[in-house]
Amino acid sequence: MTKSLVRTFPSVEAGNGVTRRVLSDSPDLMVVEFRFAKDGIGTLHSHPHIQATYVLSGRFEFTIGDEVVLVSPGESFVIPSLATHGCRALEDGVLIDTFTPRRDDFL
Template sequence: MQKQSAHFSFGNETKIEDLGNGLKRQMLGYNEELMAVKIWFAQGAIGYNHAHRHSQVTYVVEGEFHFNIDGVTKILKPGDSCFIPPFVDHGATCPTGGILIDTFSPAREDFLGE
């Protein structure tokens, strides 16, 4: 894995990756221990249930998200957040379209293509 991102990241200069199915991702900053990522969901987009070894905190910037964490579903709106422990099944749907900030510890090597 690349050791770390630049100290400063400018939204209009940082690559936005189209993940398909109404999802886009922009890396905000990372090192081996921590990563922050901005995720755009188109209206109706689904972040399918999955699990990974990373601790995750997600903050809702805009839109409405239906988060399922370990079989419990809650509706999150701007200003809300959730914590997802390592190896816990989770996913989200976004009926309105919206933006999330995801943070991971340690960093998601798979997001960097490694």
């Protein structure tokens, strides 16, 4: 018998007009979908994980350290470990974030 590679995770209210759903994970890597309502806020925070973000839909204003950037569908970027970052959705949108290592606090 083989173990299934597919796990299903529920959507979780993350607050400020944001929901979060883990798409896949392993100890070394995690993929997470974040859905934002217009004006939803990803509060400024930092963590030891390296984060790569892909904008699936919507437009966002991201703050990473002292820099503020506008991002649109199809764009992606990396947030270094321990960098303070957050965002505001300028319209309804979806971000796909990957974290290394896995964010155990999301499980």
